[in-house]
Amino acid sequence: MLDLGQVRCFVAAATESNFRRAAALLNMTQPPLSRQIHLLEDSLGVKLFERIGRTVRLTTEGRVFLADATRLLSLAEQAESTVRRASKGKTGRVRIGFTGAAGYELIPELLVAATDVLPDIDVVLLELISVAQIEAFSANAIDLGFLRPLPSRQNLEFLLVDEEPLIVALPKGHALCRHEQIELKQLDNQPFIMHSPTHGKYFYDRIMGMLATGSVTLNVAQYIDQTPTILSLIRAGLGIGILPASAQRFHYDNVEFRMIAGNSVQAEMSMAWRSDQDNPAVTAFRHMATEYFAKKARA
Template sequence: MLDLGQVRCFVAAATELNFRRAAALLNMTQPPLSRQIQLLEHSLGVELFDRVGRTVKLTTEGRVFLADATRLLNLAEQAETTVRRASQGKTGRVRIGFTGAAGYELIPGLLAAAKVALPEIDVVLFELISVAQIEAFYANTIDLGFMRPVSSRQQLTLQLVEEEPLVVALPKGHPLCAYERIALRQLNDQPFIMHSPVQGKYFYDRLMGIFSSNDVHVQITQYIDQSPTILSMVRAGLGVSILPASAQRFHYDNVEFRHLDDVVAQAEMSMAWRADQENPAVTAFRLLAIEHFAAQRREGGAHNN
């Protein structure tokens, strides 16, 4: 097994062809350098230098070995740099789960920031609804999740990263379209397209809680998993619905949106991670995300002033 210290002494001497100058480059005296090179020659079973008086030159074996020795030192230095960067979270892979709502602006903006700050981290994306992200954490197939805050058997840490208002989705021509804002009581007895209590658990629980606390009773006609499909049902005139404001980005024709007048209701988006995760790249990405979203909130607050 080659000793990198001995190889380093050889390369310095082979480059300078002067043991005294080579020793000075390595911040050592000449006798220890000569001894290291002798040990290397003994290990290899060849002479690497012809020594004539104070003059040294490479043997044929020395010239052959110099090219490989130089590559070996370069690889060793690269390996040291790589492992240090990995320990600092500057390299590695981060697997991110995200909902469709997070995919419009939240995730693209974060990835753009990460491309600048953490260019050597490889990001793998998985578009998953919130409950599917919980299962992905359980199977250890994602490291970070951008999801609606739902209960989990996993020990997950959640941090709020975004809030958006809830809006009423109406089929064009519906009588409630005549109002600029809609009071919750106006939805009483309306045919309603509701999120699924399983796949859309966050919104199902949220809306049922709002209806119950305000003594509003809607006529649920369908339970649907995804917002785009809910909007398709609304467009067909099968009922009204309440969705996060980001659903307006779907630009469905024959669907109009109105804000709620008497209920301050927000849809939350959280960043989630396993409490026991120890991947430095994930930690670095998570800290970047926290700062990125904090900067966005500060910027948004400045714009509102």
């Protein structure tokens, strides 16, 4: 097994063609340097230098060995730099779960910021609904999640990164389209395309709570998990729905949106992570994201 210290002495002597100058370059005296080179020659079983007065010249074997020795030292320095950067979270892999709503703007903008601050971190994206992200944390399939905050038995921590109002989505030509804002009482007994109480639990709970404050009798036409499908059914005239304001970005034709008068219920987007995770890359990315969202909120 080659000794890197001996190899370093050899490369310095080969570069300087002089043991004294090579020793000075390595901040050592000449005798220890000569001894290290002799040990290297004994280990390899070849002569690496010809001594000519105060100078040295590489043998044929020395010239052959120099190229590999130089590469070896370069790889060793690279490995040392890589492990140090990894320990500081500068390199590594981060698996990020995100909902469709987060994927429209939040995730792309965050990744642009990450490219500037943490260019050597490899990001793996997984589009998952919020409930599936909670399960993915349990299976150790994601490191960070951008989701609607849901209760969990796991040791998850949440940071609010965005919030938006809930609004009414209507098929074009619906009677309620005549109003600039919709009163909750006007939704009584309307056919609803409603979020699923299981996979769409976050929105189901918030919408049900909001409708209860207006004593609205719910008439559910369909339970659906995903916002695009809800919008498709509304466009077909099969009912109305309550969705986060970001749903307008899907630009469905024949669907109109109205604000809810006096509504203070917001749809939250949170960044989640396991409190017991110890991956430096994940920690570095989370801190970068936290600072990014703080700056965005101040702006």
